[in-house]
Amino acid sequence: MKSNPQFIYIVPLGDMSEKYLEGIAESIEENFGLPVKITPNQGIPDYALDVARQQYNSNLILKRLINDAAPDGIKILGVTTVDLFNPIFSFLFGEAQFKGKGAVISSYRLIGNPENESRPGCPPLINRLEKEAIHELGHTFGLKHCADPDCVMQYSVGLECADRKFSFFCPACRDLMLWHLDEDIPRTV
Ligand SMILES: [Zn+2]
């Protein structure tokens, strides 16, 4: 029977290049097999700024993304350029609602040292953004951290770790993701 159209939404929060957003969208489509829509840029999430820290509270961003989600959005991924923190971590590459609807990632800490960035063989920012997007969306589908060092669900303590893993799921995580995906998409029968 036919299922309702369901999309993963990418919500740009700040000045992120079109090329990067499209790369992330493609990678999500490949990994989750769901169509992706990119919304107009919503601007820097000023409402989440902690003035004393000069960082942005990712919990507040998640809350807003989920509140404003389009009815046909199965998952919402905010993509920002600002420095994120939450009450547990002093900085974050991204955060997701476990088995929830929302996730957010930031390029801020993924840029790393600009001198290293220009070194031949150094993975470009787009690779890191794609991995972070798949990893955080994986959490929204109920995936936990994976011990396989190649798997995108491996917990990365730093950029070196993040650069070592692939931008896709290991077979076990992939199976689990497909199973959860089936559970998450309400079908009309
Ligand atoms: Zn994680």
Ligand SMILES: [Zn+2]
């Ligand atoms: Zn895995």
